[in-house]
């Protein structure tokens with residue numbers, strides 16, 4: 261059967277099991293959009309409002325489901341608009357495939373209209389990318405793209421397809437043989453010696469601690485990890501993207517580590533005599549000062565990416581392999597252990613944290629603190645929502661006060677910290693997980709970077725709830741200004757539109773929350789509406805995320821919350 | 833310490849760009865990088881010389897592996913190996929020039945317009961010695977190819993022939 265390149269693109273997507281494509285048309289990709297007519301019953305194309313939105317939607321879908329998300333755009337500006345989304349997916353190892361149109365192969369290099377070297381631009385921010393100028397290579401290239409995106413350490417792959425390739429026709433045959441990528445061999449499992457050395461250290465440890473990262477969720481290692489923790493009586497600290505790796509209600513789960521992690525968690529890291537790092541990469545946001553990081557511990561590091569081992573933190577045993585496979589190799593050698601003394605020491609630290617915690621205090625007035633808003637949202641959603649955040653203070657409060665019980669229920673831009681990620685990623689996540697209640701928790705700043713996707717949510721009637729934590733500030737930056745720049749609040753106060761009216765202009769139901777008492781009802785109402793909703797939380801403007809390890813400081817030198825909630829009225 | 837890595841890569845457009853981009857992005861400083869053809873038309877061979885500690889070299893190696901087009905990476909410095917750097921050195925002709933060249937076993941390849949071009953292929957350090965020896969004679973132009981290296985005898989760096997027909 262003869263098909264055009266454009267049709268072949270859709271055929272390949274169908275065979276990869278693609279359900280959705282998020283995209284935006286334009287000249288160089290028009291042949292492919294034209295061919296969509298034939299495939300509309302097999303793949304749903306969602307028209308976004310900005311190509312960055314398409315990439316975040318594909319990313320949100322990928323993180324929520326573990327499947328590859330697909331975004332599509334035209335050449336030139338369409339392709340460059342994808343750059344932020346691709347970089348976001350790269351930093352957090354999210355499997356997406358971006359298909360862009362390119363000018364006809366004959367004019368490549370001539371600065372033709374809307375020609376841009378997008379494979380050049382995205383070279384350092386993709387796991388791999390391809391330029392297709394020969395129709396005979398289209399099928400193999402697309403197969404490789406999906407395979408590379410989803411296997412090993414997942415990541416974004418871009419396929420740039422020249423317009424003439426989309427237009428030309430060829431006999432279509434879908435190969436069934438294995439994909440040949442001689443230079444691509446993702447790490448698999450541990451060697452016997454590595455397991456032996458790891459077990460040896462584990463048996464000697466008196467103060468062991470597991471550091472659980474994104475890799476746990478991605479490799480489906482949560483069961484193996486929990487078994488290790490329970491059998492070995494080992495507490496677990498989570499990275500931001502590791503939330504959900506073990507149920508946060510579990511007594512061995514300590515919560516989040518790092519810059520805004522729990523003080524007790526960071527204390528445990530500094531006091532441990534063995535760290536078992538699982539699918540995490542010792543990012544500077546979790547280590548603080550590397551010179552003083554967990555000074556007395558032996559370290560075992562398991563990660564799918566060999567180049568992560570010894571990159572930031574020198575380890576004693578480095579195992580490059582699939583986390584689940586390696587943990588399952590390890591488990592038969594792990595006996596039942598007890599570390600009661602260690603645990604009670606940690607409990608002591610936790611008690612101090614609980615005592616200071618803002619959610620255990622009653623605010624003096626009917627002020628609404630973001631921490632309370634998020635804790636109440638957690639309660640009102642039964643702790644069971646799929647939450648997607650944007651970037652800023654609200655993101656950290658989410659991480660601190662929304663406890664996650666299952667993997668893939670917190671989706672957030674960790675590595676790149678991309679403002680504007682929240683709303684579009686939530687749309688993608690909801691489409692991937694239609695049975696989950698999906699909440700986007702966004703700041704007033706980041707929301708305005710991609711709020712245009714409210715249009716997409718409205719058009720497709722995507723049943724998401726958007727919680728805007730409105731503090732009328734670029735809060736996280738304001739916090740740094742307060743701590744480190746002598747309170748010079750340059751370029752952080754924001755005059756915002758009426759977010760409820762804005763939502764309503766899109767035909768989206770909106771609720772405003774100004775005090776704590778309104779939260780349960782607002783949440784219930786938002787969830788009962790079949791379609792997108794916006795809930796605006798008007799929160800304290802000058803609030804601070806505690807505790808905080810200043811950038812580059814020692815992990816144990818945290819700025820702690822003062823014992824009582826400060827009265828903010830005077831500072832305004 | 834100097835380490836020499838040999839990478840076999842797919843002979844495709846853009847691969848050199850990927851490798852160069854990786855070194856730039858990761859801030860890996862390299863002494864020299866050469867690319868050339870091999871016994872297999874589908875494969876190019878890169879020789880990379882780094883002056884780094886072992887951990888850094890390990891990082892370079894692992895990061896090279898992450899490039900999809902890189903098929904294998906080996907540190908040849910670990911095993912018996914030979915290496916050559918080829919230099920063309922143009923100096924103002926003088927009797928001592930020829931004598932110096934001969935002492936090193938280098939060849940005077942060309943003599944035109946009162947200048948001679950000396951050709952010398954040897955280990956990098958040896959080439960450097962010759963360059964120093966010639967410096968007093970006014971070096972007009974100098975070019976070096978960068979190091980290529982190969983394991984001795986049974987120390988072979990090549991891909992299995994079975995995948996060659998991609």
Ligand SMILES: Cc1ncc(C[n+]2csc(CCOP(=O)(O)OP(=O)(O)O)c2C)c(N)n1
Pocket residue numbers: 650651652653654655677678679680702703704705706707729731733734735736737
């Ligand atoms: C695209 C982008 N630009 C700038 C930043 C720097 N930045 C990090 S947090 C932040 C403030 C976010 O403000 P808002 O969205 O209102 O959230 P809040 O911190 O107030 O909760 C900024 C500007 C960023 N992370 N991403």
Ligand SMILES: [Mg+2]
Pocket residue numbers: 652703704705729730731732733734735
């Ligand atoms: Mg804000």
